[in-house]
Amino acid sequence: MSDHFEQIAAGLDQYADVPDDVLWTRVTTDGECMRLYASGQAPEFSGDIHSDRELAARVCAGCPVRGECLEVEFRTAGYLSLGVWGALNEEDRRAVYPLWLARRETGDRE
Numbered sequence: 446m447s448d449h450f451e452q453i454a455a456g457l458d459q460y461a462d463v464p465d466d467v468l469w470t471r472v473t474t475d476g477e478c479m480r481l482y483a484s485g486q487a488p489e490f491s492g493d494i495h496s497d498r499e500l501a502a503r504v505c506a507g508c509p510v511r512g513e514c515l516e517v518e519f520r521t522a523g524y525l526s527l528g529v530w531g532a533l534n535e536e537d538r539r540a541v542y543p544l545w546l547a548r549r550e551t552g553d554r555e
């Protein structure tokens with residue numbers, strides 16, 4: 446599993462030099478959740494953490510800017526935010542975040 450998380454962290458290297466505002470624009474313009482909300486088809490969350498997480502993961506799975514979204518989330522909230530961002534739930538983000546951070550701090554990028 447740690448290899449899987451390392452691969453996710455490495456996959457974000459491509460965004461390392463992309464400015465925050467460019468990433469935000471991509472996420473807000475092309476994010477699947479943004480499209481659904483704008484078209485009045487917002488996912489109906491039930492308040493149950495497990496089913497809501499599943500629903501969010503399904504929405505994210507079809508999103509073309511998952512990487513940009515996860516990069517923005519790590520830059521702005523670290524791993525402390527709740528819910529599903531960039532198709533990862535909190536538990537997975539907490540596993541990927543230190544790997545992502547280490548790659549940025551050491552400049553060890555692909």
Ligand code: SF4
Nearest residue numbers: 476478505508514531
């Ligand atoms: S990855 Fe998920 S939370 Fe992020 S923009 Fe796409 S649909 Fe929204």
